Each structure stands twice: as structure tokens, then as C-alpha cells.
Amino acid sequence: MLNFEGLQAHVTLESALKIQQENIRATKMNQRELTKILSKKINLPAKKTRKLIESFGDVISLAVSKGEKVTYSNFGTFYLVNYPSKVINHPIFGKKKRTVMLATNVVKWMPSDSIKDLVNHHLQTENVTTFGAAKTIREAKKKAGIAEYKALDISKAEHSALIEIQKKEKEPAPEEEITEIPIRVIKKDWTDLPITHLDTPVRRTTPFTRALSQVEYIDLSKIQIPSTILCLVPKEIAHRTKVVPIDLKDEILIIGMTDPTDHEALDTIKKLVRKQISPRLISEKDLTQILNRYDMLGIESAQATTKPAETRQIDWKKTTPVSRVINLILKRAVREQATMIHFDTEDDDIVVRFRIGDQLLDKASLSKSLHQKVLAHFKRLVDQSEEKNGVTRQLFSLNVAGVPEEFELIGITAVDGEKIVIKTKNRLKELKKLTEIGFRDRDYQAIIENAPRPGVNLITGQEDVGRAGMFYALADFYRDQNLHVVTLEKSPALAVSGVSQIDMNKIPGFDLNATISTLAAFDCDVLMLDSIPGAEIFNQILTLFAEKIIVISVEAYDSITAITTLLGTGINPAVFAKKLNLILASKEISRLCPHCRELVKIDSKTVRQIRDILADLPADERARLRRLGSHFYQGQGCKKCNGSGHIGNTMMLELLVANEKIRDLIADDFDAEKIRKEALKNHFTTYAQDGIIIALIGEVAISDVLPEIK
Ligand SMILES: [Zn+2]
Incomplete structure (x- = not known):
């Protein structure tokens, strides 16, 4: 027997989908516009209207997430559809690579008949959006000469489509065909999702969840971390490990991290601060905010900032890489507006001196064993140096607090070895009126x-x-x-x-x-x-x-x-x-x-x-x-x-x-x-x-x- 109604519905659904694919309407109303229109329509202040829309959204989201169906008569129904995981052909490699589609919950909205009529017949009525006014729509339809029957029964069509999908899902998945751990690649951000296996997973408490459950969450938006604490973890390390110091209590450093199970990061910090550490879970947003604060403070290193300004000698750890030491010296020179930086060899040390104004001041001393390394580093910094009468001069640039600064390297071959002088180039940095x-x-x-x-x-x-x-x-x-x-x-x-x-x-x-x-x-x-x-x-x-x-x-x-x-x-x-x-x-x-x-x-x-x-x-x-x-x-x-x-x-x-x-x-x-x-x-x-x-x-x-x- 020919089910005429069903056939028509199917055909219409197909053509409707086709139209949808080919002709997606681009106009979009955002929350602000919606608030404005609503506020005007119901004569309510914009602030209250926004609250109303938000609450409406909240209530529906909450109910739907619990699996409830929310029906708003003459508007439509919000409901949750669960698509169980299944094996599909890989979207790019086809049959060669079978891929698992993860189980997903999708919220759907099924419009009411009046909405459908409105959309499809472009009915012009003043109060058509007043829910419950089915009568108004009926009258409008009559006026427009539209017969009182369902021209486009999407609900039925969608229903049968859903049944089709569900039927297919009940068929056993061809597990034996799966050759590798499937990853979803349809959308880039999906790859971040944890992979679900087809067989029912055995619930086990993994170290991951155990560690996570023991770490206390801390809301940093309400806490102002002093810069003296921030200095304990250098900016670069904070950025790399995504760990920020929060507080120091009884020689225990409290640190915030978005992933407290990151053992590598924990080890790095432990080695760095040489203190006991106690991690807290922080939100991604708080982490970003603190990392931004680092950038504003211009904190580069624990050594350079925890020492009071009057300390002339920087105590370099023997393990600090030469490149880092030199970068810090150059940055400090720029900050202190030094015009020249001297690296002088003296007895057992390399003495770093800054020329500030008309004075030459001792700023740091490095172990003489670093001498060759320092020389080698500068040779790497400059591409090719021009040598003239035992003096080489070469420009190079380095980022200081995000701004490229120019330096001129002057190498002098003196009797007692090579001497290095660096001239900071005083360049115009900003347009002034x-x-x-x-x-x-x-x-x-x-x-x-x-x-x-x-x-x-x-x-x-x-x-x-x-x-x-x-x-x-x-x-x-x-x-x-x-x-x-x-x-x-x-x-x-x-x-x-x-x-x-x-x-x-x-x-x-x-x-x-x-x-x-x-x-x-x-x-x-x-x-x-x-x-x-x-x-x-x-x-x-x-x-x-x-x-x-x-x-x-x-x-x-x-x-x-x-x-x-x-x-x-x-x-x-x-x-x-x-x-x-x-x-x-x-x-x-x-x-x-x-x-x-x-x-x-x-x-x-x-x-x-x-x-x-x-x-x-x-x-x-x-x-x-x-x-x-x-x-x-x-x-x-x-x-x-x-x-x-x-x-x-x-x-x-x-x-x-x-x-x-x-x-x-x-x-x-x-x-x-x-x-x-x-x-x-x-x-x-x-x-x-x-x-x-x-x-x-x-x-x-x-x-x-x-x-x-x-
Ligand atoms: Zn002064």
C-alpha cells in the first residue's frame, strides 16, 4: 500500500534539506539586537530583558541536559537526541581507515506547526510571534489564501529519519575490521576529545582522576598575587609550564596549574624553586590573566628581580645557560638606560660594567670559565662581523619586553684576550606630536x-x-x-x-x-x-x-x-x-x-x-x-x-x-x-x-x- 502522506513528507524533507544546503540565509540576529527588540516589544528595561532571555536559556539548557523535553506551545520543543558511538568510514581515507564517531548528545529544536507556517508562507501578522496565538496564525493563513492543512510535515519526516538512524545503530558494529585507534578528524577541535572505545569501558579509578580529585580548586579572580611571589617563577617558565606561583607559606610554594597531573611541569618548578610545592587547580581564564600580568610586569627572572635594586652583583647559578645570562644582562642594560655594556676579563672573573650617564658601574661578574662561551654566544648572535684593525663591529637586535632593541657589538682583540663592548642603540621608538x-x-x-x-x-x-x-x-x-x-x-x-x-x-x-x-x-x-x-x-x-x-x-x-x-x-x-x-x-x-x-x-x-x-x-x-x-x-x-x-x-x-x-x-x-x-x-x-x-x-x-x- 502506498503511504502517500509519508512519501510526500519524505520528498519534501529531501528537497527542503537540499534548499537548506544551497540557500542558507545569512542574516543573523545577535543577543544585543534580540534584547533591543524584546525590550521594546514588552516595554521592559534592556537590562531586565537580557536577564529574562538568559534565564529562559538557562532553564531550557538545564532541563534539556537532564534529558527532559521542553515544549513551548506554538513555538516548539527542545529535546535531547543521543547518537551512540559507531564505526564509520574515515571521511578522508574512506574504507581504508575505519573511524569511531563518538557518542554525542545533540540538542534539537523542533518548531511548532505555526512557526513552520510562518517560515514557509511568510505570513505578515503583527502578533504572530505571540505564542498561543494559533488563532491569529490561522486567520492570517486564511487571509493569505493558504488552505488549512500541513503542507510541510517536517516533524513526521524527521521522525522517520530518526527511526532509520536508530535502526542502523542497533546493528552490531563490525569490530573486527578496526585496525587502529580511531581519531575523529572531521572537525579540528574534535581531536581533543577523549577517545571512546566501542566496548563498554570498565570503570576504573585511574591515577589521573585520583590526582585530580585530591587537588583543591582555587579561584584566582578574587586573589591578588603580589609581584614578589610572581617573581619566584620566571615568566618564560610560567608560560612554558603553565604554572603560576600563588603564595609562599612556611617554605611551601603554592602553585596554580590547569593540569595538576602534569608531572613534567611539577618537576621543572620543583627544581627551579628548590622548595616544597603544593599544586592547586586553576581555571584556564585565571592562568591567562596571570600570564598577562607577567608580561606587564616585565618579570624575566627570579634572579634579576628578587634581588633588590642596590645589589650590584648578580649571583649567577653556574648552571644558567650563557645565552640566558647575556639576554638578561642586555635587558637590564636597556632598562637602566645604559649606553655601553663592557665585558672585561679580570683575574678570575668576567666583570660586566654598564655605562650609565658618565659613570661606568660594575653590574655583575661571571665565572671566567664562561669566557669562551660568552664569546661564542656573541659570535652566534651576529651573522657576519667585519673586522678592521682588530676591532669588529656588528649590529644585532634582541627582543626586550616585546620590543626589538638594537645593539652594536664591538669586539676588541686586546693584549690580554678578546674584550667585548656592546653599545645600545638609542633609537626613536614612538611617534610624538x-x-x-x-x-x-x-x-x-x-x-x-x-x-x-x-x-x-x-x-x-x-x-x-x-x-x-x-x-x-x-x-x-x-x-x-x-x-x-x-x-x-x-x-x-x-x-x-x-x-x-x-x-x-x-x-x-x-x-x-x-x-x-x-x-x-x-x-x-x-x-x-x-x-x-x-x-x-x-x-x-x-x-x-x-x-x-x-x-x-x-x-x-x-x-x-x-x-x-x-x-x-x-x-x-x-x-x-x-x-x-x-x-x-x-x-x-x-x-x-x-x-x-x-x-x-x-x-x-x-x-x-x-x-x-x-x-x-x-x-x-x-x-x-x-x-x-x-x-x-x-x-x-x-x-x-x-x-x-x-x-x-x-x-x-x-x-x-x-x-x-x-x-x-x-x-x-x-x-x-x-x-x-x-x-x-x-x-x-x-x-x-x-x-x-x-x-x-x-x-x-x-x-x-x-x-x-x-
Ligand atoms: Zn636619583
Whole structure:
């Protein structure tokens, strides 16, 4: 007998599935949108609505997980389907490799007839989603001209499909055909699941579960672990073993781990701390959070951080690998802003010394037996070293707190053996705004007014870092003005977004002349060069970019010497003078240690000198400075600054704004003194003035400022 209804259902199911596969609707509503809509519909605050949805989900999840069926009339039924494990052909290797599908529980939702009608007939009714309103749907169907019968009986079809599946599962699995331990490979994350065997497993308490049951769980989200405890396990080891120290009680170290049965990790930690350890089970989330804290603290090693800062000698364990020792020394050097690291051989030791400021300080001593190893390690760090007159120099980089730092290795073959000096490369690390560099008030106003004018702006100073800082700050400034900036650089130190940077070193056979011509025809508003081009090219730039902005970085002491340097290349003074706009100059100066600076008295001669320097400032600026008082500071020396009174460097700035008179002076007979005098009348802050200003606010010592002034 032909079961028409059943056949139709089957056919419809098949075609429905086909449609489903071919045409999955991509629109998706997320929880936020659902909350918003619901909240509006039932006129309940969003917060309460979210709670309601969550509770609804919770109740259903809980009931279904217990095997209960949850039926919400006119909406549908949530139920649990259990697919027992079975042997299938491997999805990739086919019959050759039989695979076990693990027993799985799947939650299904069987929609109610009204939902199905709604979905399939796109009924437009206002209250159709109000459950229990079957009548509304019926009316809507009638209105739409849909007959009152079940057009798409998915429930029946699905039911028979389920019966089919269940029938197949009852057939005995062909166990003898299985040749290897099957692993699920259909989905990547499934491979993590424990493998279930086809035969009923004998319940046994394995060491795994026993150990697990004895370990106490600890919620670390409520506990703040002091950094002194975190230091007990170095960051690298914590990351590798996934073990974090929690507390130290009666010489027993309490540690947290996500897998307390990881004996290898336990052994590593035991050996490391040389203490008794007591593991606790922690959540994956807590572990990640603590490992992140390690990264923020920059804790690298127990040795380097548990020792107080004043301890100059690092007590290296003989077993510590040389590479680790050296990495720690280099990292510490960067942290302490050392400019040089010396490895000196002395009697029985290698003494490691840092040059910080103008002092050479003993920092660590290594056993002399390590000497050859240290040498060998450095030779490995550098790819190939160039040797010249017994001195080798080579750049290498190393990650320090996640930031690559550059070092220069200088090897010296001395009478008593090989000596190693490492120079830390002080590179520009971040983009700063002009105001952050220190151009403030009237100086910044002058830059805003003059920098966007067509013409030539110079950036100068003797230190690469200072010039690079101003170069990128200015590039960024122009970019903010919606100008298209193109830079021509040799190995850019920074990438400035929105600025077209051309690395001249990276282009084989780079032709500056040809590039300039191309750029002139190109849509470029600002052309920036990180070094002085030859006179011929400079003249070409002045012609081709006559209506555009040109910025050139010139290595010179101050703004006046920058002009001299540029004129020295043989450019036409008259043409250059006509175009000159601004000159920004910077000079490095030691920054006072904020921890130990104290007020100092200055003698009357210095007071007079300061007064003379400030006399050139406009009256309102002088009045503003007077309000700061006349206090000057001096570093006393403390542990934080290694007794030097200084920590790092800052800049003294100079700004020259060209006017017609200055331009005439440059073009006619270049007289530095006349230009200086004229410039002072017209927004020109000198190193001396800026130095005094930053000395007044306690950033630098006045005794450091005055000798720096020519
Ligand atoms: Zn200090």
C-alpha cells in the first residue's frame, strides 16, 4: 500500500534539506539586537530583558541536559537526541581507515506547526510571534489564501529519519575490521576529545582522576598575587609550564596549574624553586590573566628581580645557560638606560660594567670559565662581523619586553684576550606630536602659522634621535592638515600612517634625481628628505617644488649652523633664502632624576647670565616665567639613578622663523650674528632660553644647561 502522506513528507524533507544546503540565509540576529527588540516589544528595561532571555536559556539548557523535553506551545520543543558511538568510514581515507564517531548528545529544536507556517508562507501578522496565538496564525493563513492543512510535515519526516538512524545503530558494529585507534578528524577541535572505545569501558579509578580529585580548586579572580611571589617563577617558565606561583607559606610554594597531573611541569618548578610545592587547580581564564600580568610586569627572572635594586652583583647559578645570562644582562642594560655594556676579563672573573650617564658601574661578574662561551654566544648572535684593525663591529637586535632593541657589538682583540663592548642603540621608538616634543605656546603657534606655507623648512640638531623625532612629528603634523606627505629616507626608524615613506636603501640602484622628477609630477604636497641632497639636486627640488613644502633634515649644531652647512654644499644662497620658512633644532641634555632632585642656590653671576638670556624674550613670556619663580634643581644621586642624579635625556629646542629681513641677510652676506639678532626679535626661542625654561620646571639642572650653550 502506498503511504502517500509519508512519501510526500519524505520528498519534501529531501528537497527542503537540499534548499537548506544551497540557500542558507545569512542574516543573523545577535543577543544585543534580540534584547533591543524584546525590550521594546514588552516595554521592559534592556537590562531586565537580557536577564529574562538568559534565564529562559538557562532553564531550557538545564532541563534539556537532564534529558527532559521542553515544549513551548506554538513555538516548539527542545529535546535531547543521543547518537551512540559507531564505526564509520574515515571521511578522508574512506574504507581504508575505519573511524569511531563518538557518542554525542545533540540538542534539537523542533518548531511548532505555526512557526513552520510562518517560515514557509511568510505570513505578515503583527502578533504572530505571540505564542498561543494559533488563532491569529490561522486567520492570517486564511487571509493569505493558504488552505488549512500541513503542507510541510517536517516533524513526521524527521521522525522517520530518526527511526532509520536508530535502526542502523542497533546493528552490531563490525569490530573486527578496526585496525587502529580511531581519531575523529572531521572537525579540528574534535581531536581533543577523549577517545571512546566501542566496548563498554570498565570503570576504573585511574591515577589521573585520583590526582585530580585530591587537588583543591582555587579561584584566582578574587586573589591578588603580589609581584614578589610572581617573581619566584620566571615568566618564560610560567608560560612554558603553565604554572603560576600563588603564595609562599612556611617554605611551601603554592602553585596554580590547569593540569595538576602534569608531572613534567611539577618537576621543572620543583627544581627551579628548590622548595616544597603544593599544586592547586586553576581555571584556564585565571592562568591567562596571570600570564598577562607577567608580561606587564616585565618579570624575566627570579634572579634579576628578587634581588633588590642596590645589589650590584648578580649571583649567577653556574648552571644558567650563557645565552640566558647575556639576554638578561642586555635587558637590564636597556632598562637602566645604559649606553655601553663592557665585558672585561679580570683575574678570575668576567666583570660586566654598564655605562650609565658618565659613570661606568660594575653590574655583575661571571665565572671566567664562561669566557669562551660568552664569546661564542656573541659570535652566534651576529651573522657576519667585519673586522678592521682588530676591532669588529656588528649590529644585532634582541627582543626586550616585546620590543626589538638594537645593539652594536664591538669586539676588541686586546693584549690580554678578546674584550667585548656592546653599545645600545638609542633609537626613536614612538611617534610624538610637536607639542609632546616640547614646542609649546608661541613656538607651536609659529609652527602652525608658518609650516604649511610653501617653502623650505629645516630640521636640525646633532643627535639622530632628536632629528628623527622632529622629522616624524612634522610629517604627522602635515598629515593632520590633510596634506600628502612623501618622505625620502635611509632606513626609516618609524612608520607614520598616512605618510608615503620611501626607503632609499631598500630600492636597488635608487636614483634620487629621477625620483624627484617623478614625485614633482605626482600628487605630493610635502617632500621630506632625511639628509641634505647634493647642490644640483637641491636646486632641482627648489625649482620643481616651488609651490610646495620642502623639509630637509640637516645634521648641525643649531639653526644658524644648519644654514651654514646647507650653504656649504654650494647651493645658491639667494634662491634658498627666498624659500626659507622655519628651522626646528634640538639638543640632547641629561634629565634630572625626579627621585632625588633638590633645590639649589645659584650664584649672582649665573643669575645675571640667566637674566641676560631671558631678556630677549617678549615681555608677556618673561612675565609668565617670572610667575614660575626662580628655583633651580640639582640631582643628589640615589639608588634609582645609580647615584648619578640623572635618568635619561630630554631636549632643548630652538625655533627660527624666517622673515624678509632674515632672508635678505642670508642672501646678501651671510652674517650669523646679525641673523641671530634679527631672529630673536621674531619668534626665535634659543637653546639657552628653552634650557632655562625646562630648568625652571625642574626637568634639567641649570648647571647642565649653561655649559651646553655656545
Ligand atoms: Zn636619583
